Amino acid sequence: MSIEAEPGKKTSGTLTVEDGIDQGTIIPLTIVNGRNPGPVLTVFAGIHGTEYVPVIVLQELAKEINPEELAGTLVLVHIANVPAFSGRSVYSSPVDNKNLNRVFPGKQDGSISERIAWVLTNELIKGSDYFIDAHGGEFNEQLVDYLYFYYGCPDTDLCKKSLMLAKAIGNKYLIPEKYTPDDGTPQATYSDLIAIRLGIPTITLEWGDRGKVEHEKVDFAKKGLNNVMRALGMLEGEVITFESQVYLLDEKFIISEHNGIVYTFVKKGQYVTKGTLIGYVSDYHGNLIEEYHSPIDGIIVTVTVAPAINKDNTIYRVARPANSFDF
Ligand SMILES: [Zn+2]
Structure with missing residues (x-):
């Protein structure tokens, strides 16, 4: 370099x-x-x-x-x-x-x-x-x-x-x-x-x-x-152990199939059950195009909070929290 x-x-x-x-x-x-x-x-x-x-x-x-x-x-x-x-x-x-x-x-x-x-x-x-x-x-x-x-x-x-x-x-x-x-x-x-x-x-x-x-x-x-x-031994001092880490499994992506305006009803970290209505997309005239429901019981990992949404954008990611993961 x-x-x-x-x-x-x-x-x-x-x-x-x-x-x-x-x-x-x-x-x-x-x-x-x-x-x-x-x-x-x-x-x-x-x-x-x-x-x-x-x-x-x-x-x-x-x-x-x-x-x-x-x-x-x-x-x-x-x-x-x-x-x-x-x-x-x-x-x-x-x-x-x-x-x-x-x-x-x-x-x-x-x-x-x-x-x-x-x-x-x-x-x-x-x-x-x-x-x-x-x-x-x-x-x-x-x-x-x-x-x-x-x-x-x-x-x-x-x-x-x-x-x-x-x-x-x-x-x-x-x-x-x-x-x-x-x-x-x-x-x-x-x-x-x-x-x-x-x-x-x-x-x-x-x-x-x-x-x-x-x-x-x-x-x-x-x-x-x-x-x-x-x-990594690069600095001296005791390594902290973080106790509250959680695995996220079965991650699901909810993708927009349209250009339009997105309305969301959930916040990051919120627990949702399968089937919960989490938001919808309308066209530019306000007509509902598609509703979105959680595909699993899990938490909202990411959520789009600005109204602009385009085809193929991820609107939500939902995943199941777990205390352990079997490698
Ligand atoms: Zn990035």
Whole structure:
């Protein structure tokens, strides 16, 4: 990588995504290189345009972490997707209309989202020993603070280390995602799936929603990242055990089949029984098009709270809470 920090030092700089079939961009980051040797932990914020809590968390962490007290290297990617951030763009890039977290590992000669993914994969993910992709609800979404971790790795230790990250970060809801091997076809997928297939323990998590930066969320997130660094031996101190974590299973996506206006009757985290009316979509003249009912007994994981809805958008996700998960 073109940016380096001496042991015991911090460096901030930018990676360049070159111009291609469309305009290039930059990726701002900070590297905190610890005084003592240890693992490389890479954290991404800002893969999506309006997920702000992780962005502010990494701004603060970059100032607060003392490299003299750190073992290993902390790589903080402040805003992975500058075009989407500066365009305040929900889900996808305003330049090529692609969702950055569906195009990993990217393409060197692709459109801007694919080129960003290519640089993130090759310059940052591949050099990591542990990888955390931090998201949040976009400004049209409400969601509970959940995370994804993989189970069923061919190397059981790899999945065990991913679960260790999930436990140490402290998010209340843990969603198990089945590991799938690379089948040899060209891929366009999630950052964390590329990481875990490279043998790097990883989680993707959510902090905050609705475009808000709430200080309690920022403090919770920093507490979690500091705890992960203690669990990895990068910082000294006792590792906190979060007692109230819950698995979310049988996750169901409720997708809009229409462009229109959405009305929702439920809040994030609310428990609903199967068949409960949770909202509806009308056309632009107010005529009801479709009602939505919960497909299971479970909790509302994500809910769209802004009226605009488009065909193929997820309006709700519902999942069943469980105190244990059989790997
Ligand atoms: Zn996101």
